[in-house]
Amino acid sequence: MEVLEIQQNEYLKNDINAFYHGYHRNWNDTKVGYINTLKNDSGTFTDLRKEFGYTLTGAQKKLYEALEEDLPIIAEKSTVKYTICVVPRSKCNNNYNQTQLLFINTIKKFALNNFNKFHDGTNYITRLIDTPTTHLTKNYNSIDIGITKRTCNISNNVRGKDILLIDDIYTKSVNIDEDAIQALFDNGANSVTLYVLGKTI
Template identity: 45%
Template sequence: MTPFTIETNQYLTQETQGFYHTDFGGVNLPNNPNYLYKLKNDPHHNWSDDWIRQSQEQLYRVLLIDLPEVQNHIGKNPLTICVVPRAKADNTYNPNQLLFKAGVRNAIITLGNSFIDGTNYIQRHTNTKTTHLRQPIDGYNNDGSNPYVGITNATCNISNNVVGKDVLLIDDIYTRTVNIDEDAIQALISKGAKSVSFYAIGKTVFNH
């Protein structure tokens, strides 16, 4: 687990403490968290059930180690755990395409009362552009807007349960300049969260 600072920009009005588990540089690089691809379980990949199960176990092990370390570093107890939603509206995915969120929830349950389950506190109701796709995929309609200031508030419902809470916002991959995470952090701050920190499994070693 490595700390870093998410800097202010037009999406985010205050510096935010961030953490990540490992570098994310592409499928062929050593130590890349390739299991994250499988947790999305999109139909064009056709992952086997065994690969998906192994990926869930990898995520679970990482979170059980990292989340207590993040909490100790932040010094907030309890921490309310929120998850950045996938790009499309939540009701367009089946449960097997939301395995990252489910993995975070399972880790919270195991870790106990130091963490509050807020994994459903941010719900996407309107499609946005999937930003990580390098090229079009046959049969996949990547509709919706590219990131813009305020996209989280415009396309998501945020629970009032974040008000007054110390929040740890989790995403699978953080990429500087995409600004989805920055915008989500700002949305939580504007909603009334007492504090917001950030954690990702992977942090890209390049920008796109």
């Protein structure tokens, strides 16, 4: 796990601390290739064969192992008990089948299994309005300021909480994470720390 600073910009009012598990250059040169399996954009992946090198079960196992390796270290560095939230997929959940929601479901499983160290807030940010799928369209200009607040419901339960916000891949120019972080602050979060599996380089 490496340290990453998310810097203030037009989407985010203040710098925040962040961490990432491994680098991601492209899907052929990455430490977190299992993320692409878990995305399952077509919704056709099953455990009958490997996709991008992993079965769905194998990809979930790799994600869970990364969480087990990294998140206790983040918790130990802090004096607070984090509430785990997840940046939602670009579309509303009813547009996905269950095999396309394994990323958030695996994180939820981890949070529930480690309730002594973390609160489960994996359902605190829910997408209500579909947004562009940037890793497919590559149209990063489609992410306008405030898109999280405009297209998501953010639970009042974030108020006063110290949030550990989790996403799959961080790319500096996209600003999805910066926008989500600011939305949490605007809804009363006490603090936000970002953890991503992969950081693009």
